[in-house]
Each structure stands twice: as structure tokens, then as C-alpha cells.
């Protein structure tokens with residue numbers, strides 16, 4: 001076993017030992033050191049899009065390849081992406097996931113993954129899939145786009161934008177204030193865009209941040225797995241139970257119907273904060289596995305919820321694993 005795989009194995013074993021001390025005997029079957037490291041990426045951009053630049057960390061194609069090579073030196077790609085395959089996978093294997101269905105995940109990342117023989121799951125935000133007149137984009141993309149535009153504008157423009165934002169209750173440097181606008185105050189983006197004479201609708205129609213249905217179908221045809229990532233990417237802890245369930249079931253059904261998927265996988269937008277057992281009661285029959293970027297301490301639905309480690313912001317998988325990876329069984333002791 002390589003050094004990194006060994007570290008993962010030791011982390012898993014440590015949590016296993018802690019777990020076994022604290023949990024009732026009947027649960028011990030669920031605790032295993034063979035826990036699969038699952039990585040999450042969003043964007044792989046040679047030149048970052050202005051609407052992504054201030055929002056996400058991202059890899060360049062070169063840094064993406066480097067981090068994949070590091071992973072490949074230490075782990076084997078998991079080939080069996082069935083629920084059983086994922087649940088049974090060992091700590092010497094790994095799984096790559098991409099969230100949000102951004103265009104670069106299709107145009108840049110997918111060919112690299114194919115060339116290296118790495119299977120992956122791509123979680124799609126169904127209302128954002130491009131190519132239809134109803135397609136929308138993440139509201140925060142507007143903040144990032146406007147922030148980037150503002151950085152090239154005159155002091156006069158910056159003062160005017162600061163004043164628009166202050167009027168809506170967002171004081172301070174305009175570039176910071178823009179990024180802190182709450183979803184409910186989204187109308188302020190339109191005001192700022194008008195002042196800066198930017199047609200955001202036209203911009204996003206032309207640049208198309210997300211993949212289309214056809215491109216998603218192409219991914220599925222080429223052997224990539226698809227999953228759902230909500231209808232429009234809300235923070236689940238800010239919406240009610242009914243809306244959480246609707247977002248989950250509708251997006252899950254959408255990808256199932258559109259792409260005829262063999263398995264039903266759902267990734268929480270952001271994380272699974274705000275999720276209750278009532279949520280799992282109402283979605284249990286419609287989803288095979290859930291994926292989250294945190295919430296490994298959550299006891300609920302531990303057989304079906306998998307933790308993932310973010311790799312957007314680091315060039316070192318080993319560092320990310322050591323600081324961020326918590327094996328699934330740890331949920332039993334939190």
C-alpha cells in the first residue's frame with residue numbers, strides 16, 4: 001500500500017477504533033476501515049471565467065492533471081460505480097466527482113479523465129442545464145461577473161455602484177459588498193448591471209456557463225455517471241422541508257428520465273446542513289446514495305450518505321485528505 005493510501009487506512013482505522021468503543025455492538029457491521037476517498041471538483045479552466053473567478057477555486061488543466069497523477073500514484077480508480085461498488089470500495093481506491101455541471105467539466109475535465117482512465121460522477125443542477133430558454137444561472141455568478149467588471153471601471157463608476165449597494169443595505173467596499181448580497185436581494189445585481197451597462201442575460205446566453213442536455217447525454221454515453229444536484233442550487237438550510245424534498249425529488253426524476261440512469265445519486269448543494277430525518281424519510285425511496293461535502297458527523301442515514309473531500313483549492317490530494325477527509329464511519333461517533 002502506498003504512503004498516502006496508508007495514511008487514509010490509518011485514519012479510517014483510528015475512527016474505527018474510536019467508533020467501536022462508543023457504539024452499540026449491533027452497529028459495528030457498518031463500521032469498516034475500507035472506506036473510499038471521494039474527491040470533489042467544480043471547474044477546470046485555463047483562463048477563469050469572470051463569473052467563476054471570484055466565486056470558486058478552480059484548477060488549470062495542468063494542475064488538474066498533476067493532482068490526478070498524485071492520486072493515481074496512491075490509489076486505484078474505482079471502476080464499479082454501482083451503490084454496492086461504492087459501498088464496498090476499499091481505502092486503496094478513489095472516486096472523482098464533479099458538481100454543478102459547468103461547461104469546463106465537460107470540455108476540459110472529461111477528456112483528461114478519459115485519457116487517464118478515471119471514471120467519475122457528474123452532479124447536475126437541472127434548472128441550469130443550458131440550451132433551453134428557461135435556463136438560468138447561479139445568482140452568485142452575477143456577483144462575480146459584476147465584481148470583475150467593476151475592477152476595470154473608473155472611480156466614479158465604483159462610487160455609483162457603492163451607493164446602489166449601500167441603498168440596498170450593503171455597505172463597505174463595493175467589490176466585497178457585491179459578493180455578500182443575499183439571494184432575496186438579487187434585484188440589486190440588475191441595478192448595478194444597468195449602471196455599468198452590462199447585459200447579463202445576453203452575456204450568460206452567449207457564454208453558456210453550464211453544459212446542455214445533449215452534452216450531459218454525451219457524458220453518459222461515454223461511460224461517465226450522472227447524478228442530481230437540486231433544481232437551482234439553494235442552500236438547503238435556508239429553505240423549508242417541503243422545498244428541500246421538492247428540489248431533491250424533481251431534480252432526481254429529471255436526470256433519471258432524461259438520461260436513463262442505472263443508479264440514482266444525489267449531491268447536496270453546498271452541504272447537508274439543515275437536513276432532518278424527515279427529509280430522508282421522504283426521499284429514501286427515490287435516491288440510492290447521497291453525497292455531501294461535510295456533515296460526516298451527522299448520524300442520520302449513515303448507510304446512504306457519503307462524505308467527499310474538496311480538491312478545488314489545493315494542488316495536493318494528500319494535504320486535502322489529511323486536513324479534510326473524514327471517513328464515513330466517523331458519523332457514528334459524532
Ligand SMILES: [Zn+2]
Pocket residue numbers: 099100229233268269270
Ligand atoms: Zn454545487
